[in-house]
Amino acid sequence: ATAASTTSSTIRLAVIPGDGIGPEVTAEALKVLDAVAPAGLRFEQSHYDLGAERYLATGEVLPDSVLAEVRGHDAILLGAVGGKPNDPNLPPGILERGLLLRLRFELDHYVNLRPSRIYPGVTSPLAPHVLEGRDDVDFVVVREGTEGPYTGNGGALRVGTPHEVATEVSVNTAFGVERVLRDAFARAQRRPRKKLTLVHKTNVLVHAGSVWWRLTQAVARDFPEITVDYMHVDAAMIHLTTDPALFDVIVTDNLFGDIITDLAAAITGGIGLAASGNVNPDRTAPSMFEPVHGSAPDIAGQQKADPTAAIGSVALLLDHLGHSGTAAVVDAAIVADLAARTGAPRTTSEIGDAIAARVAG
Amino acid sequence: ATAASTTSSTIRLAVIPGDGIGPEVTAEALKVLDAVAPAGLRFEQSHYDLGAERYLATGEVLPDSVLAEVRGHDAILLGAVGGKPNDPNLPPGILERGLLLRLRFELDHYVNLRPSRIYPGVTSPLAPHVLEGRDDVDFVVVREGTEGPYTGNGGALRVGTPHEVATEVSVNTAFGVERVLRDAFARAQRRPRKKLTLVHKTNVLVHAGSVWWRLTQAVARDFPEITVDYMHVDAAMIHLTTDPALFDVIVTDNLFGDIITDLAAAITGGIGLAASGNVNPDRTAPSMFEPVHGSAPDIAGQQKADPTAAIGSVALLLDHLGHSGTAAVVDAAIVADLAARTGAPRTTSEIGDAIAARVAG
Ligand SMILES: CC(C)[C@H](C(=O)O)[C@@H](O)C(=O)O
Ligand SMILES: CC(C)[C@H](C(=O)O)[C@@H](O)C(=O)O
Numbered sequence: 249a250t251a252a253s254t255t256s257s258t259i260r261l262a263v264i265p266g267d268g269i270g271p272e273v274t275a276e277a278l279k280v281l282d283a284v285a286p287a288g289l290r291f292e293q294s295h296y297d298l299g300a301e302r303y304l305a306t307g308e309v310l311p312d313s314v315l316a317e318v319r320g321h322d323a324i325l326l327g328a329v330g331g332k333p334n335d336p337n338l339p340p341g342i343l344e345r346g347l348l349l350r351l352r353f354e355l356d357h358y359v360n361l362r363p364s365r366i367y368p369g370v371t372s373p374l375a376p377h378v379l380e381g382r383d384d385v386d387f388v389v390v391r392e393g394t395e396g397p398y399t400g401n402g403g404a405l406r407v408g409t410p411h412e413v414a415t416e417v418s419v420n421t422a423f424g425v426e427r428v429l430r431d432a433f434a435r436a437q438r439r440p441r442k443k444l445t446l447v448h449k450t451n452v453l454v455h456a457g458s459v460w461w462r463l464t465q466a467v468a469r470d471f472p473e474i475t476v477d478y479m480h481v482d483a484a485m486i487h488l489t490t491d492p493a494l495f496d497v498i499v500t501d502n503l504f505g506d507i508i509t510d511l512a513a514a515i516t517g518g519i520g521l522a523a524s525g526n527v528n529p530d531r532t533a534p535s536m537f538e539p540v541h542g543s544a545p546d547i548a549g550q551q552k553a554d555p556t557a558a559i560g561s562v563a564l565l566l567d568h569l570g571h572s573g574t575a576a577v578v579d580a581a582i583v584a585d586l587a588a589r590t591g592a593p594r595t596t597s598e599i600g601d602a603i604a605a606r607v608a609g
Numbered sequence: 610a611t612a613a614s615t616t617s618s619t620i621r622l623a624v625i626p627g628d629g630i631g632p633e634v635t636a637e638a639l640k641v642l643d644a645v646a647p648a649g650l651r652f653e654q655s656h657y658d659l660g661a662e663r664y665l666a667t668g669e670v671l672p673d674s675v676l677a678e679v680r681g682h683d684a685i686l687l688g689a690v691g692g693k694p695n696d697p698n699l700p701p702g703i704l705e706r707g708l709l710l711r712l713r714f715e716l717d718h719y720v721n722l723r724p725s726r727i728y729p730g731v732t733s734p735l736a737p738h739v740l741e742g743r744d745d746v747d748f749v750v751v752r753e754g755t756e757g758p759y760t761g762n763g764g765a766l767r768v769g770t771p772h773e774v775a776t777e778v779s780v781n782t783a784f785g786v787e788r789v790l791r792d793a794f795a796r797a798q799r800r801p802r803k804k805l806t807l808v809h810k811t812n813v814l815v816h817a818g819s820v821w822w823r824l825t826q827a828v829a830r831d832f833p834e835i836t837v838d839y840m841h842v843d844a845a846m847i848h849l850t851t852d853p854a855l856f857d858v859i860v861t862d863n864l865f866g867d868i869i870t871d872l873a874a875a876i877t878g879g880i881g882l883a884a885s886g887n888v889n890p891d892r893t894a895p896s897m898f899e900p901v902h903g904s905a906p907d908i909a910g911q912q913k914a915d916p917t918a919a920i921g922s923v924a925l926l927l928d929h930l931g932h933s934g935t936a937a938v939v940d941a942a943i944v945a946d947l948a949a950r951t952g953a954p955r956t957t958s959e960i961g962d963a964i965a966a967r968v969a970g
Contacts (some may be wrong), residue, residue, distance in 0.1 A: 420776070486872075
């Protein structure tokens with residue numbers, strides 16, 4: 249990849265297709281990006297070959313020089329990374345921590361943004377009686393992305409003996425909690441329902457819970473129009489499955505957010521539709537956009553993956569870069585494509601073609 | 610409460626009705642216990658007045674002397690504890706930690722047992738297409754009860770300043786993990802499907818995940834008939850909502866277990882039906898049985914609560930004490946009562962009466 253000179257209408261995009269279905273869905277995302285880009289806006293792509301394949305071939309996960317190059321871009325589009333389950337040559341978590349989480353931490357992606365909507369035409373695993381007569385299910389989870397149990401703090405003693413002790417430390421700072429809360433409140437302020445739900449486990453995790461709770465109250469004073477609610481993470485499981493229309497903006501810790509967003513994806517029609525942004529709202533480094541799903545090596549290369557989540561990630565990317573009108577065009581094309589689905593299976597590229605045609609047309 | 614002399618056919622039961630709907634549902638549970646007790650088996654009850662009301666009146670949560678008395682019993686039946694939400698006189702979490710969790714830790718309830726079934730006649734929030742054509746949904750979560758993020762390890766620095774740092778430490782020992790795994794494998798061995806799924810987040814929580822993963826492999830060698838599976842906690846959200854029949858025995862950490870069991874309760878018809886046991890399999894202290902639901906102060910005293918979860922907890926109690934035949938009678942009465950429900954609301958005591966009549970009849 250080369251860092252070419254740019255004009256103001258050129259967006260430098262780092263593309264990390266990754267493993268498994270990653271390259272397939274990324275190709276469709278780029279196809280749609282290409283089709284939707286307004287005249288005068290150019291996306292200059294650098295592709296980075298990172299993931300399980302590279303690690304298995306070279307032992308490299310994310311060389312510092314590559315990270316430095318990636319950092320020089322305006323945004324990152326990532327497909328999915330991860331090798332075959334239980335590959336003995338691939339230590340568990342090495343790519344997740346060495347690549348995905350390293351990017352999130354190094355680039356200060358403190359807002360992990362995961363919108364959830366039940367789109368017309370999409371089959372939810374929730375029963376009709378749960379959904380009917382309620383408002384539309386349309387909420388966004390603002391998951392903290394740089395703290396909590398994800399910091400890699402912790403260790404182990406007497407490993408492999410009957411006296412082993414292993415710890416994991418959740419680290420929560422006022423700095424880190426307040427900034428993600430401010431972002432979440434600001435997002436709630438821009439949404440019609442203006443409601444924010446803090447999800448935590450304050451009755452057990454008292455120290456972390458206390459700083460989240462106190463700062464939520466404090467930041468709320470700057471957003472008097474927002475209705476603020478609190479829910480324990482276990483209770484959130486119940487409400488997400490029995491009345492998901494309750495939610496507007498959910499703000500939560502890194503690990504709770506990981507769990508909640510997979511449930512949110514499941515109830516709104518599956519992980520194949522869930523887009524996400526790893527956002528650095530201060531723009532001190534490029535933000536990264538990726539589908540929530542993994543690399544699904546079992547169906548890789550078969551044109552079976554649904555690229556909708558990757559395409560939705562392009563919409564989040566455009567919105568983050570200030571092209572909210574163009575982002576809305578992509579979102580509308582996704583909605584229209586989903587509504588028109590007949591149930592007959594299409595290939596990955598057929599879905600990409602259809603959405604690209606809609607944004608162009 | 611007095612510690613009277615007992616004969617071998619007397620079971621000394623400590624009853625903690627608690628707050629809100631706790632006393633109402635406990636009364637029905639005891640009604641059923643009374644009706645089902647086989648000739649010659651006597652339940653000698655000591656009632657302990659613990660919970661929000663006592664705390665608000667006296668400042669006491671669980672005096673050491675009361676704990677010592679409770680410890681002298683064969684089992685504990687608990688209703689629910691917890692005051693009104695946001696009561697300024699009730700510090701958040703004080704009862705949960707000072708009473709519920711203290712009992713679990715002091716009495717070494719390392720197996721937190723939570724069965725989940727979709728009973729005939731019960732409405733699940735999951736769509737018919739998710740459930741039809743699959744096996745019955747009938748699994749049990751074996752949640753570790755004395756370690757993980759629940760140990761109260763952690764602290765905070767510079768509280769209330771912009772430099773606050775709050776930590777929560779998940780503590781995992783080989784001793785603690787192995788013993789709960791052995792219990793879970795033994796339970797899987799007694800079930801027809803003989804399948805065990807470890808749920809964790811080994812790709813991020815590497816130290817804790819590693820000890821859970823390695824010991825699962827090690828204990829599996831002693832249970833060659835058991836099919837062992839692994840799932841990340843986020844992926845478990847998806848499978849629980851899109852194909853819950855996959856599961857037989859789930860074994861997991863204390864916090865993941867808290868989250869998963871509320872989701873399990875929700876998808877199998879609600880927290881009003883979910884029973885649980887806080888079990889000390891070594892019988893060095895009494896085990897405690899309680900509905901998963903809370904004290905629901907908003908509906909307290911109105912005879913609106915469903916006592917089924919509390920009655921199901923009595924079945925778990927009987928089973929733990931070796932009266933599995935009697936436990937099965939209670940379970941069958943619950944199943945029959947659920948199947949016969951017409952949708953017309955009944956009072957708490959009407960449901961208790963109906964189930965008591967079935968076990969007696
Ligand atoms: C792959 C894993 C490290 C990651 C996470 O836990 O954040 C994933 O589950 C996600 O939600 O993006
Ligand atoms: C009340 C609370 C401390 C408790 C827990 O977190 O274990 C509850 O949610 C439960 O599941 O029994």
